[in-house]
Amino acid sequence: MPKHRVIYFNARGRAEPSRLVLSAAGVEFEDVRFTNEEWQTEKATGKYEFGQLPCLETDGVIIGQSRAIARYLANEYGLAGKTNLDKAKADMITDACEDLLQGMAKIHYEKDEAKKKELQTEYGKKIATILAALEKILTANNGGDGFFVGDGVSVADLSFFAQMEYNLSSAADLLDSYPS
């Protein structure tokens, strides 16, 4: 019986970084994916403190909030960065990826076409700023041919990868200007 259950919908979304951390660590886990109807029933049980997914169930304890989960798993399995400062750098990167996710979600949910275009322009600028910053951070780490933080893969690289899967699907050449 795997120790961890990652509970979410059948999507990558906010659970993928955690799934990637567990996979990278070679740790088996139960990859629970609820349909919307199943979630409504589950939610009503009150098991999920903040009534949201993803959640991680470990040894009977349920933790919510996607980045809290990803960080917890990364810390448990040595994928968080070695020092406090490295962990802080990793946090900074995952928070920046979250900004990209939120920007995308905002556009996705905007019904008004004119407002949507405005948001897309803003988002384009935001992506450029964030990717330029990430490129700098990466190259500052021993020339940029390794990983974002330290000398091994961390939750920062995995979160970045998960987020880029989304951005690249709408702009395949997005990373061409950011070679590292």
Added chain:
Amino acid sequence: MPQYRLMYFNIRARAETSRMIFAAAGVEYEDVRVAREQWPAEKASGKYPFGQMPCLEIDGKFTLAQSRAIGRYLANEYGLAGKDNLEKAKVDMVIYVCEDIYVGVRNIFFEKDETKKAEMKADFVVKADSILAALEKLLIANNGGNGYLVGDSLTWADLEFFVRMEYAPFFNAAILDQYPKLKALAERVSSVPEIAAWLKKRPKTDF
């Protein structure tokens, strides 16, 4: 002791929790408050990794961005993060939930249209109620709720909670009356001598 410069605007918002961590830990730092007019030049200097504040400059050598990354780093350095990985995860969960409170309040505060503002306030009170009800439960589940949100000593989750609830007057000043354990927690936090001292001496700001 490293030299720290915490850079932000002259508001509480996204830097106050870090300022409270410094206060609770008794660690000195330079509390830099950039005036709005100076910001475009500062931003253009390239000092700020993502062109945003707050940032924490550590020993003049490295600049950390993202308010929660900063808070978590300082909390971990100074023993206010939670004792083990699981406690730290619970602390993180509270931090993210409190973020929802901050964002709701911020959106209300900056809304110019009075009708829209009233609507947002009404919507937000409902959301805040559900968040606070869940936090009250979480607090009570922690040894009856007469201590702290996570573990058995003050963590930055308690500080963040306090900082966010200072905004209650923007949506419902008396909201904590319905959540007695949370209300007592807020009072407990403000009575910690180092925190009380900071609350007295810090610059008074609207937001």
